[in-house]
Amino acid sequence: MQKTTCTLLLLTFSVLISGQNKSTGYWTGTMNRDNSIMNVSVEFKPENGKTHGYFNSPSQKASGIPLDSVVNNDDSLSFQLMSEPVTYFKCKVYTNKIEGQIIQEGFSTGSLVIHHSTRPLTTYSFTDTTFESGKNKIACRIYFPKRNGKFPAVVFMHGSGGEGKFANQYLAEYLASNGIITLIQDKQGVGKSTGNWTKATFEDLTNDYINAIACIKKFDKVNQAQIGGWNLSTIAGI
Numbered sequence: 001m002q003k004t005t006c007t008l009l010l011l012t013f014s015v016l017i018s019g020q021n022k023s024t025g026y027w028t029g030t031m032n033r034d035n036s037i038m039n040v041s042v043e044f045k046p047e048n049g050k051t052h053g054y055f056n057s058p059s060q061k062a063s064g065i066p067l068d069s070v071v072n073n074d075d076s077l078s079f080q081l082m083s084e085p086v087t088y089f090k091c092k093v094y095t096n097k098i099e100g101q102i103i104q105e106g107f108s109t110g111s112l113v114i115h116h117s118t119r120p121l122t123t124y125s126f127t128d129t130t131f132e133s134g135k136n137k138i139a140c141r142i143y144f145p146k147r148n149g150k151f152p153a154v155v156f157m158h159g160s161g162g163e164g165k166f167a168n169q170y171l172a173e174y175l176a177s178n179g180i181i182t183l184i185q186d187k188q189g190v191g192k193s194t195g196n197w198t199k200a201t202f203e204d205l206t207n208d209y210i211n212a213i214a215c216i217k218k219f220d221k222v223n224q225a226q227i228g229g230w231n232l233s234t235i236a237g238i
Helices: 002-019 165-177 202-216
Strands: 025-033 036-047 050-057 062-066 068-073 076-081 087-093 097-104 108-117 124-133 136-145 151-156 181-185 222-230
Touching: 025 097, 036 108, 050 068, 062 165, 124 165, 124 202, 136 165, 136 202, 151 165, 151 202, 165 181, 181 202, 202 222
Parallel strands: 151 181, 151 222
Antiparallel strands: 025 036, 025 108, 036 050, 050 062, 068 076, 076 087, 087 097, 097 108, 124 136, 136 181
16 A cells, blocks of 8 residues: 555656746847847746746837747747747757747748746736626736835726737836836636627727726725726727
8 A cells, every 4th residue: 555655656746747847937038030139038837737938028018928839848849929920939948048040930030049037026016806897707917016005097908809918018017117006908708808809899898998997996005086098099988
């Protein structure tokens, strides 16, 4: 019986070790394309048995952009950034470095070199939650300045298309760093939100933003007299 138990423990330990890979963690470095160098950071996390990646670039006002088709096999790593056109990455993973080739289909090629790093400290915190809007549950993230007091708040509204929280994440973090509470959300049927934005009416989407304001009003740190909206390309009446 003891031998069987030990064997099971060893097998479990082996599975846990094999589930880890060199790419897990936070990485910073540069992309070099067409003789243009861009500072970037990438984070890889194991989630639900798969490796998920997130892309950040201050110069592109990008934060938390999900990477697609992340495949980590031993020391090789490939993924896609769904830009227009799509950018493909084919990399090799070392102990403290990831480097490889960038191919932007029909446009250009380049290189990526990033090193294992520590996630930078922030002057904001955030909470992930949901709120009800009609029959749907809308997933949102709310950022708070890390200091005492009450603060103005901004609810971000989406443009056209299937946008998730990440579409406004960079600016939401920037405002939170400068004393403004912010709320970003997954559009209906995107990310963790239920519903279907392709079938939603303008009234449906407007109600989502009205309910987002109701959600943010529940937090004590919000100055109830200073709540606004931020939108790009579309206008919702709230």
